[in-house]
Amino acid sequence: MTAILDPRDRLIVALDVPDVASAGAMIERLGDSVTFYKIGYQLGYAGGLPLVRKLADAGKKVFADLKMHDIGNTVAKGVESVAKLGATFLTVHAYPQTMQAAANASKGSDLRILAVTVLTSYDNEDLKAAGYQLGVSDLVTTRAQQAQALGIDGLVCSPEEAGNLRKLIKPEMVLVTPGVRPAGADIGDQKRVMTPAKAIAAGSDYLVVGRPILAADDPKAAAEAIVAEIAAAT
Numbered sequence: 001m002t003a004i005l006d007p008r009d010r011l012i013v014a015l016d017v018p019d020v021a022s023a024g025a026m027i028e029r030l031g032d033s034v035t036f037y038k039i040g041y042q043l044g045y046a047g048g049l050p051l052v053r054k055l056a057d058a059g060k061k062v063f064a065d066l067k068m069h070d071i072g073n074t075v076a077k078g079v080e081s082v083a084k085l086g087a088t089f090l091t092v093h094a095y096p097q098t099m100q101a102a103a104n105a106s107k108g109s110d111l112r113i114l115a116v117t118v119l120t121s122y123d124n125e126d127l128k129a130a131g132y133q134l135g136v137s138d139l140v141t142t143r144a145q146q147a148q149a150l151g152i153d154g155l156v157c158s159p160e161e162a163g164n165l166r167k168l169i170k171p172e173m174v175l176v177t178p179g180v181r182p183a184g185a186d187i188g189d190q191k192r193v194m195t196p197a198k199a200i201a202a203g204s205d206y207l208v209v210g211r212p213i214l215a216a217d218d219p220k221a222a223a224e225a226i227v228a229e230i231a232a233a234t
């Protein structure tokens with residue numbers, strides 16, 4: 001999977017901004033440095049979903065990060081709706097019923113389903129508090145195996161798990177890793193993080209980066225620096 005990707009196309013910028021106008025301004029500033037955007041809760045719930053089509057028509061790729069999780073019928077219908085928006089990726093939480101419904105509903109469309117294994121803001125203590133007996137590493141592995149068996153296209157995990165998963169899953173499955181921080185950058189609420197170079201070396205196909213780019217004085221320079229780091233590590 002990674003062999004055919006240009007380093008620039010492996011950076012996905014999370015458009016975590018409050019409204020469509022801010023998104024437009026950020027896209028303008030980033031210009032040609034970014035080819036792949038993610039639209040999640042903040043922008044999506046603020047009227048940003050039509051941007052998926054707009055960006056796709058402008059030649060960009062879009063990751064609809066809606067992290068679906070509901071009864072199977074509702075997930076399937078939601079996936080069918082998102083498939084019409086022109087997104088490349090859509091996230092669902094890695095629960096078997098949810099993944100099965102999403103995998104079936106996306107068949108025949110260009111939309112690829114990513115299963116979110118364990119959120120990168122979670123550590124073993126957080127999982128315990130949420131009632132899980134497995135730690136991060138084991139739960140990510142279990143969910144990755146279930147996702148593969150159910151025909152899911154890719155996984156969202158932290159770069160910390162990418163190395164193990166790369167050995168475990170078939171090469172066609174993509175590994176998409178948030179929890180990426182250039183050296184010295186503020187970690188914020190992320191708990192399982194790596195630098196861009198280390199994430200690529202570990203086996204990530206795509207890096208998702210938000211705040212280190214959005215909050216930079218020069219977001220375009222910050223994006224270019226990450227692309228350069230990806231290129232150097234490839």
Ligand SMILES: O=C(O)c1cc(=O)[nH]c(=O)n1[C@@H]1O[C@H](COP(=O)(O)O)[C@@H](O)[C@H]1O
Nearest residue numbers: 014040065118119120156178208209210211
């Ligand atoms: O699905 C995601 O994209 C996601 C999964 C996950 O486990 N952790 C995670 O941070 N994300 C998203 O990745 C982005 C990371 O943003 P920053 O922490 O600002 O770089 C956010 O938009 C999160 O919603």
